[in-house]
Amino acid sequence: MxxxxxxxxxxxxxxxxxxxxxxxxxxxxxNVWDGVYTKAQAVRGEESYQERCSACHGAQMQGIEEAPTLIQGAFVYNWDGMPVSILFQRLRETMPLDDPKGTSRKIKADILAYIMSKNNFPEGQRPLPYQNSQLKRIQWNALKPAE
Ligand code: HEC
The missing domain is CATH 1.20.5 (Single alpha-helices involved in coiled-coils or other helix-helix interfaces)
Incomplete structure (x- = not known):
């Protein structure tokens, strides 16, 4: 040869x-159906969410005026099939809208864990990471993939 x-x-x-x-x-x-955050993390995330996000997105994530809902169909399908890193990047760069730099990556990962819990994605044993390289490997699927 x-x-x-x-x-x-x-x-x-x-x-x-x-x-x-x-x-x-x-x-x-x-993927988000595999248990990619912990319960403790979602509980921490809830507190931070109420402090930093709820004024615009609502205490129940129902959305208020310009700020869209962060639960159910429209939101969940917005990110369908994408790596979670893309949604996380959106949070990092743009949210909270009035001060995106004022919240650490770690707290944002907690908040995202809380958002996942509100969308009925199951909790698991390991916390949701905040490193891009790891978040890239987790896929956001609106529907639970068939086994
Ligand atoms: C000052 C009001 C305000 C605050 C505080 C705020 N947001 Fe938002 N958010 C908005 C608005 C308005 C939009 C839609 C327009 C845009 O994206 O700029 C939005 C869009 C979003 C989206 C995209 C929704 C979609 O359908 O894909 C996400 C996710 C989000 N916000 C999460 C958060 C999180 C998490 C926090 C807290 C860390 C937060 N926001 C705090 C006003 C706010």
Missing amino acids: KLTHRISLFVATGILGLTMQNSAMAQQGA
């Missing part, structure tokens, strides 16, 4: 390997 062929075979195998790894991760990888 010519060297160039060997190299391209090597590269192709490498890419194939990576692709397989990614799809394996997507298959067995977490």
Whole structure:
């Protein structure tokens, strides 16, 4: 076999390997139905939510005027099929609307855990991470994927 062929075979195998790894991760990888936050975290998140978000989004997340609801259909489907990192980035960069920099990533992860609990995604054993690299691996699915 010519060297160039060997190299391209090597590269192709490498890419194939990576692709397989990614799809394996997507298959067995977490989604919001797998229990990706803890109860304690959601309880902390509730307190922070009431302090920092509820004036606009409502005590029950029902939405008030311009501020949309953070529960049920319209909201849940907005983020359907996306990695949770995208929603988290939205929180990091834009919320609370009047002071997005004034709340730490950790507190925002707690608040997101609370939002998940209000949308009936199940709690689990590990807290929702606040690192982008980890949040990228968790998918937001509006409906529970079939087994
Ligand atoms: C000063 C009012 C205000 C506060 C406080 C506020 N928001 Fe918002 N939020 C809005 C408005 C208005 C929108 C829609 C327009 C926009 O995105 O700028 C919005 C949009 C959002 C969205 C996108 C909703 C969707 O349908 O995808 C999310 C998520 C969100 N806010 C979460 C939060 C969280 C979490 C907090 C607290 C950390 C918070 N907001 C605090 C006013 C606010």
